[in-house]
Amino acid sequence: MSTLEKPKRSLFGRMFGVTERAVVADADDGDVDPTGREALGQDGAGTEATSTGADDMAPADPPFVTVAAALDETSSQARLSWLQRLKAGLAKTSTVLSQGITDVFTKRKLDAGTLEDLEDLLIQADLGLETTAKITARLKADRFDKAIAPEEVRDVLISEIAKVLEPIAHPLLVKVAHRPHVILMVGVNGSGKTTTIGKLAERYRGSGYRVMLAAGDTFRAAAIDQLKIWGERTGSAVIARAVGSDAASLAFEAVTEAKTGAYDVLLIDTAGRLQNKDGLMQELEKIVRVIRKVDPDAPHNVVLTLDATTGQNALNQVDVFGKRAGVTGLIMTKLDGTARGGILVAIAARFGLPVHAIGVGEKADDLQPFDAKDFARAIAGE
Numbered sequence: 001m002s003t004l005e006k007p008k009r010s011l012f013g014r015m016f017g018v019t020e021r022a023v024v025a026d027a028d029d030g031d032v033d034p035t036g037r038e039a040l041g042q043d044g045a046g047t048e049a050t051s052t053g054a055d056d057m058a059p060a061d062p063p064f065v066t067v068a069a070a071l072d073e074t075s076s077q078a079r080l081s082w083l084q085r086l087k088a089g090l091a092k093t094s095t096v097l098s099q100g101i102t103d104v105f106t107k108r109k110l111d112a113g114t115l116e117d118l119e120d121l122l123i124q125a126d127l128g129l130e131t132t133a134k135i136t137a138r139l140k141a142d143r144f145d146k147a148i149a150p151e152e153v154r155d156v157l158i159s160e161i162a163k164v165l166e167p168i169a170h171p172l173l174v175k176v177a178h179r180p181h182v183i184l185m186v187g188v189n190g191s192g193k194t195t196t197i198g199k200l201a202e203r204y205r206g207s208g209y210r211v212m213l214a215a216g217d218t219f220r221a222a223a224i225d226q227l228k229i230w231g232e233r234t235g236s237a238v239i240a241r242a243v244g245s246d247a248a249s250l251a252f253e254a255v256t257e258a259k260t261g262a263y264d265v266l267l268i269d270t271a272g273r274l275q276n277k278d279g280l281m282q283e284l285e286k287i288v289r290v291i292r293k294v295d296p297d298a299p300h301n302v303v304l305t306l307d308a309t310t311g312q313n314a315l316n317q318v319d320v321f322g323k324r325a326g327v328t329g330l331i332m333t334k335l336d337g338t339a340r341g342g343i344l345v346a347i348a349a350r351f352g353l354p355v356h357a358i359g360v361g362e363k364a365d366d367l368q369p370f371d372a373k374d375f376a377r378a379i380a381g382e
């Protein structure tokens with residue numbers, strides 16, 4: 001079948017680098033396992049890890065290829081439903097923007113007054129000063145003192161937002177040569193770390209990776225249980241310790257065990273912490289230091305989850321977590337039903353950090369690849 005010989009990159013594939021991995025190596029995936037097969041069927045959950053059936057669910061060679069093909073076949077349908085959900089999720093943001101643009105530009109030409117009104121609107125929608133300035137500058141240069149339809153303003157908005165977002169839309173690729181590829185999840189309380197780990201585990205397991213989750217939020221029993229449930233749900237091994245254990249020691253053991261057990265991916269959960277609590281941020285620094293003792297290149301990704309409903313404080317979270325924990329990329333959660341989705345544009349313009357994915361709900365499949373154009377259109381209500 002031609003799709004198997006030269007597969008297209010499905011959205012899942014673009015996001016997680018999985019589809020093509022099953023069949024052929026992608027040129028820019030470097031050391032991504034070209035067959036994916038050596039990752040499969042190995043035992044070794046580690047002495048302390050609770051295996052939750054990861055090996056039972058690891059697909060054998062032929063079904064593994066079928067999984068890749070199935071993702072390609074369903075991708076256009078899946079994409080349509082994602083787009084609808086993204087649009088629905090961003091409806092509050094886009095309604096404010098579209099209505100505002102219509103109000104400002106109906107029966108008014110583009111002059112200093114309307115530009116100022118537009119500026120206020122874009123800033124209120126959390127898009128940030130940089131992008132607001134680019135949008136108004138472009139309109140001013142092209143159409144000053146002329147009549148302009150609200151739709152034309154919206155088109156400029158979409159293209160300028162897409163320009164900001166395109167360079168930062170990067171999938172969270174797992175390189176199985178790392179074995180384990182270590183992803184450390186960080187963020188403030190309730191921002192969606194544990195849920196996002198579950199969603200990622202679901203994707204990676206579905207692509208045949210052997211996945212281990214580390215319950216690094218050792219402060220609360222409920223946090224450990226929550227991760228164990230995600231482990232069961234996704235067929236991932238879970239490594240956990242008693243409540244109150246040292247989180248850095250757990251991270252050390254998790255990397256060691258994931259190495260010994262030849263896991264492909266290790267997702268490490270951490271306790272939520274406010275970025276202005278110095279003691280807690282020091283603990284995070286320690287976790288990173290200790291992981292490096294086992295593997296100097298790990299963590300390969302430090303992913304900051306940002307709650308889209310937070311608004312402007314997200315900028316400070318990126319700044320502080322970036323400096324102290326070496327954040328390498330972002331996942332924005334809760335984009336379903338927020339009026340503050342514009343903040344992602346402000347963050348992209350300010351920090352230029354990769355955005356890997358976006359959360360649009362609480363379920364395992366509510367994680368979407370981040371697509372700059374789709375997001376720009378959805379935010380403008382197109």
Ligand SMILES: Nc1nc2c(ncn2[C@@H]2O[C@H](COP(=O)(O)OP(=O)(O)OP(=O)(O)O)[C@@H](O)[C@H]2O)c(=O)[nH]1
Pocket residue numbers: 187188189190191192193194195196217223270271272273305333334335336358359360361362366
């Ligand atoms: N609507 C919606 N809810 C989400 C999303 N992601 C996470 N949640 C919900 O947000 C709440 C907090 O999510 P968690 O994953 O527990 O957040 P956390 O960062 O691990 O929280 P702490 O461990 O307490 O710091 C839960 O009720 C999740 O179901 C999302 O994309 N959309």
Ligand SMILES: [Mg+2]
Pocket residue numbers: 193194195217223269270271272
């Ligand atoms: Mg949590």
